[in-house]
Amino acid sequence: MGLKTLWYVIHESLAASRGNQALLAAARAVPGATIVDLYAEYPDFNIDVEREQQRLRDHDLVVFQHPFYWYSTPALLKQWQDKVLTYGFAYPPREGSALHGKAWLSVVTTGGPEWSYRAGGYNNFSMSELMRPLQQTCYLCGMRWLSPFVVHGVLGGDYGPIKATTNEELAGLATKLGQYVAGLDLADAHALEAVTTVHELKARWD
Numbered sequence: 001m002g003l004k005t006l007w008y009v010i011h012e013s014l015a016a017s018r019g020n021q022a023l024l025a026a027a028r029a030v031p032g033a034t035i036v037d038l039y040a041e042y043p044d045f046n047i048d049v050e051r052e053q054q055r056l057r058d059h060d061l062v063v064f065q066h067p068f069y070w071y072s073t074p075a076l077l078k079q080w081q082d083k084v085l086t087y088g089f090a091y092p093p094r095e096g097s098a099l100h101g102k103a104w105l106s107v108v109t110t111g112g113p114e115w116s117y118r119a120g121g122y123n124n125f126s127m128s129e130l131m132r133p134l135q136q137t138c139y140l141c142g143m144r145w146l147s148p149f150v151v152h153g154v155l156g157g158d159y160g161p162i163k164a165t166t167n168e169e170l171a172g173l174a175t176k177l178g179q180y181v182a183g184l185d186l187a188d189a190h191a192l193e194a195v196t197t198v199h200e201l202k203a204r205w206d
């Protein structure tokens with residue numbers, strides 16, 4: 001019996017998206033996953049907090065799939081965090097343990113190539129450094145942080161030395177991601193927490 005998976009996709013124009021549209025195939029490959037297109041549900045940013053909190057209670061694994069926007073999330077995911085992860089629900093010291101023991105998986109696409117996300121690269125910092133606010137949000141909620149699945153170079157085309165990730169590569173990564181999530185066993189997930197990029201994950205799978 002797999003994990004009960006809640007899969008949020010957060011993209012303001014999903015229909016026009018290349019990367020996130022392709023990766024959504026992974027969500028569809030996870031048996032029984034609840035898939036939520038957050039911008040379609042809340043185009044006015046008026047989030048139904050009770051409904052979202054109940055969704056979280058009802059699942060074991062929460063996937064947040066989105067493009068990287070200004071080294072962070074699209075605005076609606078920030079709004080979701082601010083409204084849904086409330087004191088007394090998501091974090092103690094009052095009750096606040098509704099999310100305890102659940103797992104968090106970020107699935108992120110970036111325009112920048114992998115080599116830009118390091119010291120000396122034009123993005124200067126690694127993805128694990130830049131994603132720390134999300135990681136610590138996860139920890140404060142008592143959740144388990146799974147190694148993010150990051151797909152770099154999701155561009156409209158090659159840009160000088162920056163090679164765009166192709167549709168074929170995206171489809172292949174979506175297949176691997178779907179298999180990974182469908183087979184995820186939190187009992188040995190600690191082994192995955194040390195993995196930092198999808199390229200390293202891919203090397204393990206291949």
Ligand SMILES: Cc1cc2nc3c(=O)[nH]c(=O)nc-3n(C[C@H](O)[C@H](O)[C@H](O)COP(=O)(O)O)c2cc1C
Pocket residue numbers: 011016017018019020021066067068069070071072109110111112113154155
């Ligand atoms: C408002 C905005 C901010 C962005 N910020 C970043 C960024 O900080 N780093 C980066 O590598 N790409 C950035 N990008 C590029 C997107 O991450 C990229 O277009 C997206 O991941 C492609 O996925 P999609 O095909 O699903 O839209 C940004 C794009 C937009 C529109």
